[in-house]
Amino acid sequence: MxxxxxxxxxxxxxxxxxxxxxxxxxxxxxxxxxxxxxxxxxxxxxxxxxxxxxxxxxxxxxxxxxxxxTHAEKPELVVVQAFTKSDRNKEMLELVTVSGADRIIPWSSQRSISKWQSDSREKWMITVKEACKQSKRFRVPIVNNQMSTNEILNEVKTGFAIVFHESAKEKFSEISLPANLDRIYLIVGPEGGITEEELQLFSTINATVVRLGAPILRSAHAGFAAMSALQTKIGRW
Amino acid sequence: MxxxxxxxxxxxxxxxxxxxxxxxxxxxxxxxxxxxxxxxxxxxxxxxxxxxxxxxxxxxxxxxxxxxxTHAEKPELVVVQAFTKSDRNKEMLELVTVSGADRIIPWSSQRSISKWQSDSREKWMITVKEACKQSKRFRVPIVNNQMSTNEILNEVKTGFAIVFHESAKEKFSEISLPANLDRIYLIVGPEGGITEEELQLFSTINATVVRLGAPILRSAHAGFAAMSALQTKIGRW
Missing domain, CATH: 2.40.240.20 (Hypothetical PUA domain-like; domain 1)
Structure with a gap:
């Protein structure tokens, strides 16, 4: 190849x-x-x-x-990923990149264990670029700087926000996406999960909370599963 | 947890x-x-x-x-996975298990590099069981013994067979699945890809050949992407 x-x-x-x-x-x-x-x-x-x-x-x-x-498509697909244990980040970034995310926002969530370092963004970008090379992807996803929960709330208000949580009653396949969205945010918690307080905050901005199947996915895999599900739902895959 | x-x-x-x-x-x-x-x-x-x-x-x-x-659901979801480089098998099995495959068939395809050993099945089963524990999955997927391409052709005839290949014109989201299927087979090639000859053989049994997005997925990730897409399409996720 x-x-x-x-x-x-x-x-x-x-x-x-x-x-x-x-x-x-x-x-x-x-x-x-x-x-x-x-x-x-x-x-x-x-x-x-x-x-x-x-x-x-x-x-x-x-x-x-x-x-x-390869032109940019609409809606823009953004993965908001709570940073997880650092040894899983590489796998997570590779998976999210090959599944076609346009942008990745590192989220400093309540249960994020690892800390965001001054060189973390650069490291994430290197991994993302490597994954693009490996999968022949010509548009490299944008990696934002880390955001706090408040910054995430402000950001995801500008689009359609979907939070993945195992406690949700609604299944991902059951939601209906409005037409002509500019941006869809897929919000993935850390290894320890999204807290009740965070879920509550997401509900204040009308985020949709859904689950993906019965088994509990690792944080590093959930973004990929969510992207694959979304790509199918919007008909790109 | x-x-x-x-x-x-x-x-x-x-x-x-x-x-x-x-x-x-x-x-x-x-x-x-x-x-x-x-x-x-x-x-x-x-x-x-x-x-x-x-x-x-x-x-x-x-x-x-x-x-x-947790009861068995219909259709049964079967991943036919060409065995890939052995250091990627663990990742592949973990991903396929947490995405809800009911059965995994190791496929000895033309471009499979590694060889199936007498203890390979046992090793795969251990990995699958570990992934079930990690994701709280109560139904452990069945791992079949390896099958040749001919055996795969005979097997997948008994259900609806979907082959994932980057050359396909049709997208996964475009296919329509018949109602009341007993079994759906998702057929994933090895790192080096499914050969033209193999594609030809799958066409003789009316398998549907589709692609999943533009970036080229690693063999170890393709089954997970395919399962996530299918789970969404059939409405389980």
Whole structure:
């Protein structure tokens, strides 16, 4: 399977260059050769593909054969993920990315165990980008900075908010989504769950609380299950 | 969160005993004490819960306070999973189990890299059981022995077979499922994909070939995505 690399800007000529770290990775780690087919994207949807035409010490050139663009779709799909135990974050981010989330908001919830560090956002973004490469996704999801519960409440008011909680009576498949939504928020609690107080706060902004099946999902898996369910419900999958 | 233990038989009296390995795990590893609430299930849907009333050297007794049963539902949901790289099997089995598969069939497909060993089934069953404990699932999915492509073709004829492949034109959400199905098979390829020849064979038995979204899912994640999508479509989630 051909590799995908990210660059700042997609060429409008017929040669695309790859430089810096991505070039280093291609040349020194993957040891690609002239002639091999690769994909290059700007991470915002635009992409090209073609064979490597030249490899120099710190860069490589691709002869552009195909071009394309993955456009943003409406509604925007946003996963609000309470941060969970740090060793599960990588798995969570990979799953949420490949399931097509447009944006991920780290939520500092009452029962979040780990702390958000100054480099956490950068780390999350690296993981998300890796998952995009692995799954050939040309639009890299946006990772916001962490938000408190109050900030989350203000944010999710701007769209249709769905909270996943095992105590909910209503099933996800039973809810009806209004037409022409700009944005859907899927709100996933931490390993220890969303508290009663948080549920109460979400109810004040008319968030819809639903459950996903009977078994209890790990926090790191719940976002993926929710995204898969939503993608099916809105007909993208 | 209370622990779940599996036993061969659920008591019809008011005391449930736990013995052997499960007792060892409760006493020596988890170091549970008298009074702690636990769940006990026969793995076929029947369960009880209550506080530990007595701990002896190799067994413990539970005073039964609640009983229940998760019944088998129709259609039966069967994941046919080409075995993938062995280090991903654990993740795949955990995901497929918590998403509610009733049965898992290991498929020896053309591009399956790892080999099925004499103890593979036992290993898969242990992982599946662990995932049931973690997610409080009282019906443990059945793990079949490995099947060849021909055996898979014969098996999936008895139900509605859906093959997931990135080349498919039809989206999963677009298919219409016949009413009153006994069994739905979700067929997931290995890391290297389902071959053209295999796709051709599935078409001879009228399997429906669909795709799930644009990004390419890892084999270990595809079954979970497929199950989540199906659970939503049939209205269980």
């Amino acid at each position: 051909s590799n995908l690399f990210f660059v700042d800007k997609i060429s409008t000529e017929n040669i695309q260059s790859i430089e810096n770290e991505e070039a280093h990775h291609a040349i020194k780690v993957l040891r690609l050769s002239v002639g091999e087919l690769v994909y290059v994207s700007d991470g915002h949807g635009k992409w090209i593909s073609g064979p490597i035409s030249e490899i120099s010490k710190k860069s490589l050139a691709i002869r552009i054969e195909n071009t394309g663009e | 209370s622990n779940l233990f599996f036993v061969d038989k659920i008591s019809t009296e008011n005391i449930q005993s736990i013995e052997n390995e499960e007792a060892h795990h409760a006493i020596k590893v988890l170091r549970l004490s008298v009074g702690e609430l636990v769940y006990v299930s026969d793995g076929h849907g029947k369960w009880i819960s209550g506080p530990i009333s007595e701990i002896s050297k190799k067994s413990l007794a539970i005073r039964i306070e609640n009983t229940g049963e």
